[in-house]
Amino acid sequence: MTLIVGEVRKLLTIRTALWFALASVALAVLNGILVSLASGTLDEVTEKEEALGGMPLLLLFFGAVAVAAEHRHRTAAPAVLVSGRGPGAVAAARLVATGAVGLGLAVLTTGAAFAVGVPILAAHHPGPDLTAAQLIPLAGGCVLAGMLSVLVGAALGGLLRNQIAAVVAGIVAYFVAPSLIGMISASAVDYTPFGSLQVLTRGVHGSAHSVPASALALAVWAVGLAVLAVLAERRRDLG
Amino acid sequence: MLTAERLTKRYRRVTAVEDVSFDVRPGVVTGFLGPNGAGKTTMLAMLAGLVRPTSGRVLLGGTPLAQRRPEARTVGVAIDSCGAHPGRSARQHLRILAGLARLPRTRVEEVLALSGLADVAGRRVGTFSLGMRQRLGLAAALLGDPEVLLLDEPTNGLDPEGIRWLRTLLRERAERGRAVLVSSHLLSEAAQTVDDIVVVRQGRVVHAGAIAALTPASGVWVRTDEPGRLAEAVVPAGGRITPDAASGRYLIEGLDAPAVAEAARRAQVDLHELTPRSTSLEDVFLELMGARS
Structure with a gap:
């Protein structure tokens, strides 16, 4: 627990989290406004849900940048040295801490998007308004997608130890890999992080996967990459 | 530790x-x-x-x-x-x-x-x-x-x-x-x-x-017009004398400065210079680097 608290303090004492929070909220609000006002008539529940959901790309980048920064600024080694714990334990604590801060960012982003988007949808579009029973699972899916994206990014940052490489790897994992996989098997795309995100944020309709199944698929990706990052850290030098 | x-x-x-x-x-x-x-x-x-x-x-x-x-x-x-x-x-x-x-x-x-x-x-x-x-x-x-x-x-x-x-x-x-x-x-x-x-x-x-142990006092530089007589005085006392053509001085190893001065006084040899040679860490370091290159 000491390690996790220390790593959370690290994240909260630099501006990275603040800037990503501001950018992510601004983007979510902008997305909500643009989609709600400029997408023609949204008169179906699924269309309205889609207008509120968004790809948590900035949150993915936040995880990648925050964790890779530990190596860029050589702050990973002091944490290992003073704590008396192994690099693997410190890396695991860092990923948990980044995930926890990411959860906060995801809640903030989703909250902002909903606070702006829901009234606009209700005021400007015909058809049924979104009910609490529809909004709550959608919000939950968006928050979960955001937090797990942070964890995916953080794991990539830990694995690659380079901010640019980690961001590029995140883009490849989310956008390029699904296209390549889709050429082999269209149904396999649903199992990729991008496919799972699409279901969680209602970016796609009629998927063969349910929301819980997609959440599980994304969680497996995130946790799997995180475990890989921790195992790699245990085997690598910090000098 | x-x-x-x-x-x-x-x-x-x-x-x-x-x-x-x-x-x-x-x-x-x-x-x-x-x-x-x-x-x-x-x-x-x-x-x-x-x-x-x-x-x-x-x-x-x-x-x-x-x-x-x-x-x-x-x-x-x-x-x-x-x-x-x-x-x-x-x-x-x-x-x-x-x-x-x-x-x-x-x-x-x-x-x-x-x-x-x-x-x-x-x-x-x-x-x-x-x-x-x-x-x-x-x-x-x-x-x-x-x-x-x-x-x-x-x-x-x-x-x-x-x-x-x-x-x-x-x-x-x-x-x-x-x-x-x-x-x-x-x-x-x-x-x-x-x-x-x-x-x-x-x-x-x-x-x-x-x-x-790495930087001991390692000899005495002397300047004299009578190196032969000085050698006769310091060698029996355990010293070794080596001329240094470049500086015109003599390096006496095996004796410290007071012992060289005493030997020279007894033999009535005039010394124009008596300087302990101390090896600096830098000298030793460069020697260690060079000796093994």
């Missing part, structure tokens, strides 16, 4: 450190000298447990590092791979480390004062000069008042006052029975501070031992 036991580190085909063994003793400041690329930083990182040796092991108080990981109270480290985020203040950086080490916040203020950073503790590290960053690294290493201190080129960027402060700090720690290993390329600085010396070249130890 800290023992390197046949340490070797290879990066693919490059051998950075090869079969290195030495002790960092308590109550002693050990100097770690070597030219650039000799493997000093890799060696320090291995001693700190940050880099895993390809073979060999490091013992901390007789226990392998694999079984006893260093922490703030046992080993304090200020090497290149230990940095501070430029966006954090010095105080935030140290508080985070203190929290990770379960040390009280009061200790942070103590080391800030000790390292002369108290007045700038609220400033971002990114605005610090090299010397201030060195002091911050030292403050971080001192947080847990560790048994062993490992410092890589700690005088880099320090002003003369800072160097004197560091020298005093290291001597005080040694007097309190702590072990200190400090790498440096400033040989004159090392000569003033260290008790033991480890000289490395191309990843190998070429000398390890007390500095006093």
Whole structure:
């Protein structure tokens, strides 16, 4: 627990989290406004849900940048040295801490998007308004997608130890890999992080996967990459 | 306190450190000298447990590092791979480390004062000069008042006052029975501070031992018009006399200056110069480097 608290303090004492929070909220609000006002008539529940959901790309980048920064600024080694714990334990604590801060960012982003988007949808579009029973699972899916994206990014940052490489790897994992996989098997795309995100944020309709199944698929990706990052850290030098 | 036991580190085909063994003793400041690329930083990182040796092991108080990981109270480290985020203040950086080490916040203020950073503790590290960053690294290493201190080129960027402060700090720690290993390329600085010396070249130890044994008074330079009579006087007393054509002087080895003066007085040989030859650490260092190149 000491390690996790220390790593959370690290994240909260630099501006990275603040800037990503501001950018992510601004983007979510902008997305909500643009989609709600400029997408023609949204008169179906699924269309309205889609207008509120968004790809948590900035949150993915936040995880990648925050964790890779530990190596860029050589702050990973002091944490290992003073704590008396192994690099693997410190890396695991860092990923948990980044995930926890990411959860906060995801809640903030989703909250902002909903606070702006829901009234606009209700005021400007015909058809049924979104009910609490529809909004709550959608919000939950968006928050979960955001937090797990942070964890995916953080794991990539830990694995690659380079901010640019980690961001590029995140883009490849989310956008390029699904296209390549889709050429082999269209149904396999649903199992990729991008496919799972699409279901969680209602970016796609009629998927063969349910929301819980997609959440599980994304969680497996995130946790799997995180475990890989921790195992790699245990085997690598910090000098 | 800290023992390197046949340490070797290879990066693919490059051998950075090869079969290195030495002790960092308590109550002693050990100097770690070597030219650039000799493997000093890799060696320090291995001693700190940050880099895993390809073979060999490091013992901390007789226990392998694999079984006893260093922490703030046992080993304090200020090497290149230990940095501070430029966006954090010095105080935030140290508080985070203190929290990770379960040390009280009061200790942070103590080391800030000790390292002369108290007045700038609220400033971002990114605005610090090299010397201030060195002091911050030292403050971080001192947080847990560790048994062993490992410092890589700690005088880099320090002003003369800072160097004197560091020298005093290291001597005080040694007097309190702590072990200190400090790498440096400033040989004159090392000569003033260290008790033991480890000289490395191309990843190998070429000398390890007390500095006093490395830089003994080693002969007496004399100038005389009667070298033959002087030789007759000093050789029976155990001296050896060698002419130095370049300077026109004679080097007498095996006797100290008072003994040479006494022998010359008894033989009634006039001496125009009598100068003890002391070997500087730099001379010995260059000799060690050259002798094995």
